[in-house]
Amino acid sequence: MNIDVLTIFPDMFKGPMETSIIGRAQGKGIVSIQTHDVRNYTDNKHRRVDDTPFGGGAGMVMMAQPFFDALEEILDVKAGERAPDTRVVLLTPQGKTFNQAKARELAQIPRLIMLCGRYEGIDDRVRQVWVDEELSIGDYVLTGGELAAMVIIDAVVRLLPGALGDETSAEEESFSDGLLEYPQFTKPAQFRGIEVPPILLSGHHESIRRWRRKESLKRTYQVRPELIKEQNFDFDDQVLMAEALRELGHDVEIPRKEKKKRTKGRG
Template identity: 55%
Template structure:
């Protein structure tokens, strides 16, 4: 998969994409991530990518021209263009699964007070939000979306079961998990998990997953 990110703050991405699973996915050639500074496609000596809104108002608006020119250069026939915005559809695991099957994604990270509406109307395929709250820009949301979908790409994680058993993958929350020691300050690991009986363990996990989902996220059932 190829991923291009359009942002005014490319340095924000240096840490998250150079560590752990995403770093290994890039090293394996399973995903190629390129961070682009939108100012590259500006036309004045000051590298201006934003301007005041028509009609007045507070803050600055990202201009359409740099975004249009960036997409003209980067977009291919199979490309899907995503805008990170609080006005978008709330991101979930199903959306991540669908996006993980794409060949090429371009993420536009909004910033400041907003983005020229013509970007939404003419250049974007999908708008995504990570929740009903406002951040300073689309950089952090894009990291969350990418972290979620990249780990779903075949070969990124070692075991398919690691994905299958996770919360939301089966419309339920993941079962409780424990590791050594089996007893810590009198807090004991459930006996079923120590039994070595795979059937009993599977039954316990399924039961606890359902119980946890009913208690914490009944809307998933």
Template identity: 55%
Template sequence: MKIDVLTLFPEMFEGVFGSSILKKAKEEGHVSYQAVDFREYTTNKHKKVDDYPYGGGAGMVLSPQPIFDAVDDLKQQNDTSPRVIMLCPQGERYTQAKAEELAKEEHLILLCGHYEGYDERVRKHLVTDEISIGDYVLTGGELGAMVIADSVTRLLPNVLGNEESAVTDSFSTGLLEHPQYTRPAEFRGMEVPDVLLSGHHANIERWRKKESLKRTLERRPDLLEERELTVEEERLLEEIKREQ
């Protein structure tokens, strides 16, 4: 996969793309990243990429020309039909399902806005997706682009050491992940649940599924409302409610 980021602040991505799983994925050839300063594409002699909004109002609006030209150039460089993703508060709220969808693509271009947003012609005629990482406002789209790059990269084949890691993460199954424990079995009087030490795989799997449902019920009941439960999950959920 290739991930290109169009931003006015490419230096913000040096630490993100050069660390941890993202760095390893790049070194192993699973993905390539590029943070592109779209100011370099402006035809304005003063290197301006924004202007006052027609009709008046506060703030500045990003001009269409440098963004269109930058995307055209990236398409020609890679000979692809990329997903062009606009990071903006008006976009659909980002989810694990969306990350899994984007992880199947060959090429992503992430647009990071600033000021009062984009000229509407960018939104209408250039982008394929509009994404928001939450119901709040940030200074620009860079942090959202980092979130998308990280969440997508870890889903690519062979990126994580254990392929089951991404499958069992919170939200990947529609539920929150069950509690995890490691050595020692007893620490400061706090003990690991006996079932996890039993070696009985069926009982361990049942415990994990029940704890996952319990945690989801307590912390994100809205996820259960959206999920079509299996017969076993319904039975476990009733058991949880009786115990409570």
């Protein structure tokens, strides 16, 4: 996978993109991340990238010209054309909220181009001509799109095959199935009077699986109840959800499977 980031602060990416999982993924050739300084594409001697907004108002707006020239050179296409297997993403508070499902979707795309705005944003003609998708990482305002780009890159890269040491890790994490992750414990089994749940020491894999699933349901209900409403539970999950609610003090009935009535055949 190839990721290109257009920004006026490329140095911000040096630490986060060169360490931990992302750094190792680049070292293995799983992903290539390139930052491009938008100032290098300006057509004025002062390398100025912003100007006052038409119609008046506070702040400055990033000019279209540097982004147009940068994208034409990086993608080797003319404005309005589309490079194959490429998605251009604009980081903006007006975009759709980024989530795990979107991370999985982006991880399937061979090349991502991420545009980081500053000040009052980027001249809208860049969005009209170049942008395929606008994304936000939450309902708040940052000083620029760089931090949002780093968050999205981190979430996407860890889903690429080979990026994680254990390929099952990404499947069991929070939001991988729309729920929060179950509690995790490690040695020692007792620490300062707090014991690890005995079921985790039992060695009974099916019991452990059911406990983890129930704790995942319980934690999601307590912290992010809106996620529960989005689930389409099968019978086993309905039973575990009911058990979780009872443990939380709710008076609910445990679902029971209806036995099919046997019918005598005629012959």
